[in-house]
Amino acid sequence: MVTGHDTATAVERGTGLTIRRIEQVPLVVPLGRVYRGSYYAMTHRATILTRVHTDDGIVGEAYAADEVDTQAAIMDVVRTEIEPRLIGQDAFAVERCWELGYPVTFDQLRDRRIGLVALAGVDTAIWDAIGQALGRPLHQLWGGYRDRLPVNIIGGYYGAEDEARAEVEEWVAMGFRGCKFKLGSRPPAVDAARVEACRATVGDDFVITIDANQGYTLPMALELCDRVRDVGIRWFEEPCRWANDARDMREVRARGRIPVCAGQSEHSPEGCRDLMQAGAVDVCNFDSSWAGGPTNWRRNAAVAHVYGVQLAHHEEPQVAGHLLASQPHGTYLEVFHPDRDPIWWGLIENRPELEDGTMRLPDGPGLGWHYDAAYIDRHRADR
Amino acid sequence: MEFMRAVREAIGPDRRIMIDCGVRNRWTVPEAVKRVRAFEEYDLDWIEEPLGADDPEGYAQLRAATQTMIAYGEREWSPAGVERIVLTGAVDVVGLDPGRVGGITGFALSCDLLEVHRRQGNAHAWSTAIDTAASLALSWAKPVCRQLEEQPFKGPLQADLIGGAIVHQNGLMALPQGHGLGIEVDQSVVDRFQIAR
Secondary structure, eight states, X not given: OOOOOOOOOTTTTTOTTBEEEEEEEEEEEEEEEEEEOSSOEXXXXXXXXXXXXXXXXXXXXXXXXXXXXXXXXXXHHIIIIIHHHHTTOBTTOHHHHHHHHGGGGOOTTSOHHHHHHHHHHHHHHHHHHHHHHHTOBHHHHTTOOOSEEEEEEEEOOBSOHHHHHHHHHHHHHHTOOEEEEXXXXXXXXXXXXXXXXXXXXXXXXXXXXXXXXXXXOHHHHHHHHHHHGGGOOSOEESOBOGGGHHHHHHHIIIIIOSOEEEOTTOSSHHHHHHHHHTXXXXXXXXXXXXXXXXXHHHHHHHHHHHHTOEEOOOSOHHHHHHHHHHSTTBOOEEEEOTTTOHHHHHTBTTOOXXXXXXXXXXXXXXXXXXXXXXXXXXXXXXX | OHHHHHHXXXXXXXXXXXXXXXXXXXXXXXXXXXXXXXXXXXXXXXXXXTTOSSOHXXXXXXXXXXXXXXXXXXXXXXXXXXXXXXXXTOOSEEEEXXXXXXXXXXXXXXXXXXXXXXXXXXXXXXSSHHHHHHHHHHXXXXXXXXXXXXXXXXXXXXXXXXXXXXXXXXTBOOOOOSSTTSOOOOHHHHHHHOOOO
């Protein structure tokens, strides 16, 4: 309906949001310790800060891509394949921009994730530009269902057992009211004891999700379910090994009787749809930063909506918070400890404090984050 | 067939023909198969609602026996309904009516589903000019919608309600201007046709 309000947008001023260039700043930050999950280890936190410069001075800015080994390859894709196609495009035409970028995934001999992560960084920055042009935070533009989310801390990595209790106690002291606890490479009896110890430390009023990172066989996952069924597990993430995961997770749901979460390992909403059609998941944690950005994530949100599946988002709270808060079927935001994600805790100047275990999304336009220039200078990897 | 031939001869080989059977025509499955196969000689772009809004088995048989795109869906009342008919594997173009499928939000959700299933969406730009304007706005925004329909009956709720019907020029529709749906509703027309309650 036509209304009489006078707030001139960039489009109405005739200036548009024409994309002029795309700037990238790579960051690599060493971690204080090695983090070991089921069958993987992390030593660095990396990201790429992407800036989409537009004609009328608005600069869409977002960071994504926790990728150390492929950081240069991702930046090359943006510089040589995406930027040339987007120069001159209107950032408001975000679906068209996405379609222009999507061919970076077509080379089947290149790791498809490189193109998807490159596209995600640009797509997120374009959305930030749109939010700035409209003067609204993205969680409102994407649906506005709520303005705060409960936050789970990701932890419980394998290490010295006597450190585990101290780690969990620190979560409570930091104000968290929920966690995602790592397991999946020890015998289920051992892992179950670790989860029970966590519950004993945090008490009943604390959300515990568990994450095997595809570490167990189906019988192991079912044994783990039997052992922790009374511990109060909100969901069991990626319980089974990758090759047969949809069928196995359906079995875990039905026979293990603990809700199952997966989706982060899918490259597309189509793949997530197949998990939902297979009856494999209660919660889908599709990762926008690994799979083409918020534009693609929101398509999957529509699929989950009609399947009655809840939404989570693997890591990357700086964009996940806006996406999850926007949707009625969004659940918990997940963040790491400062030692594991120094960028979330160090780069963002206006990261909100926890209130009763929840985080209020920023009110500023777009993603709404203010980045610390000195932090960027200290950790940029291109100097 | 005579009519189809006449239309094709009149418009030439480059323009597309779609047939919409509407609510009144109900063919049997064999009749639909026979007709669609015959129409294919004249390059039919899609056949719309040849078996009505709810005949998944019939559509599966028609799909197996013909090569023309099948269109239906405008009488689905939710995105879940859209997902259900897409999963039959027998619909290529899904009709979407914002007045039925859950408003702009339901229409947009449905388009996201169609994107994931690689199916085409097509706005059912019917009812009043408000529904038409919403259909057009969504069609501009969503990649799965590849064309617009012009409502042919310019009654007062298509024309007077917004000070003149939305029409094409040389086969193209102009981008809507202004905020929101880009139309201005004439309250006097609303008053004139309002049903007393």
